[in-house]
Amino acid sequence: MLSYRHSFHAGNHADVVKHTVQSLIIESLKEKEKPFLYLDTHAGAGRYFLGSEHSEKTGEYLEGIARIWQRDDIPAELEAYMQVINYFNRNENLKYYPGSPLIARQLLRDYDQIHLTELHSSDYPLLRSEFQKDDRAKVLKADGYQQLKSQLPPMSRRGFILMDPPYEMKTDYQAVVEGIKEGYKRFATGTYALWYPVVMRQQIKRLVRELEETGIRRILQIELAVQPDSDRRGMTASGMIVINPPWKLEQQMTNVLPWLHKVLVPSGHGHTKVSWITPE
Numbered sequence: 001m002l003s004y005r006h007s008f009h010a011g012n013h014a015d016v017v018k019h020t021v022q023s024l025i026i027e028s029l030k031e032k033e034k035p036f037l038y039l040d041t042h043a044g045a046g047r048y049f050l051g052s053e054h055s056e057k058t059g060e061y062l063e064g065i066a067r068i069w070q071r072d073d074i075p076a077e078l079e080a081y082m083q084v085i086n087y088f089n090r091n092e093n094l095k096y097y098p099g100s101p102l103i104a105r106q107l108l109r110d111y112d113q114i115h116l117t118e119l120h121s122s123d124y125p126l127l128r129s130e131f132q133k134d135d136r137a138k139v140l141k142a143d144g145y146q147q148l149k150s151q152l153p154p155m156s157r158r159g160f161i162l163m164d165p166p167y168e169m170k171t172d173y174q175a176v177v178e179g180i181k182e183g184y185k186r187f188a189t190g191t192y193a194l195w196y197p198v199v200m201r202q203q204i205k206r207l208v209r210e211l212e213e214t215g216i217r218r219i220l221q222i223e224l225a226v227q228p229d230s231d232r233r234g235m236t237a238s239g240m241i242v243i244n245p246p247w248k249l250e251q252q253m254t255n256v257l258p259w260l261h262k263v264l265v266p267s268g269h270g271h272t273k274v275s276w277i278t279p280e
């Protein structure tokens with residue numbers, strides 16, 4: 001049974017980094033007029049109320065989006081992401097946090113396609129109702145990993161696949177690598193972005209090694225740590241592993257991560273990183 005609910009974590013520092021990368025990839029794909037598929041394998045509920053019992057219990061968003069919201073020195077790289085945050089919080093109060101499906105919904109064009117899967121019996125109906133009136137969207141209560149086989153390659157031959165599992169089961173660490181291999185076999189030119197948490201550094205080192213062993217080229221790693229590595233403290237860092245990143249992404253994240261780190265982590269602990277796991 002799935003117990004993870006993203007509502008406890010929405011808007012935390014990991015979401016800020018994940019959704020910054022997501023929005024930059026979408027904006028880059030929009031530079032060509034041709035349509036593309038946005039496939040979100042682990043979509044969550046879509047919209048999160050920051051006054052909910054879940055959000056209030058952890059208060060994680062207070063050390064995430066709340067720290068950058070309404071600053072007057074926001075870098076250009078955050079423009080698209082912040083536009084979406086502002087859209088959902090028009091009256092100057094930070095009340096809602098849009099998850100990855102709603103960020104995509106706001107940024108995609110009329111002729112792009114959105115395919116979302118979510119398995120949780122409470123989050124799936126919430127997600128489906130968000131997209132009821134959106135002709136571009138297909139929302140399924142289905143296994144996200146299976147979509148990498150059944151939905152690829154897209155008709156448009158252009159696509160962005162976001163994989164954001166909760167890693168509540170250890171098997172997720174293998175499933176993401178298998179999923180990427182399956183997807184890549186069918187659609188080698190797509191852009192794949194995989195989110196990962198750093199709870200135990202060894203697990204991420206293994207994940208990176210397994211990705212290297214796939215032989216896939218052009219894999220970029222982006223990470224922001226709020227604490228030094230530790231096997232006791234829970235999540236100390238998070239990151240995105242991007243296959244076939246748009247050419248500007250490395251530079252954009254190199255520009256913006258130090259600013260995000262400064263603002264999100266006033267103590268200065270942790271680190272940032274943008275580097276290639278495998279280059280061209």
Ligand code: SAM
Pocket residue numbers: 002004005006018041042043044045046098099100101117118119120123142143144145164165166
């Ligand atoms: N991507 C979302 C965002 O950025 O707003 C957050 C997603 S949350 C980290 C992970 C979600 O994956 C949870 O809502 C969980 O119920 C769902 N999930 C877990 N296993 C799944 C699977 N095999 N297929 C589809 N969804 C799954």
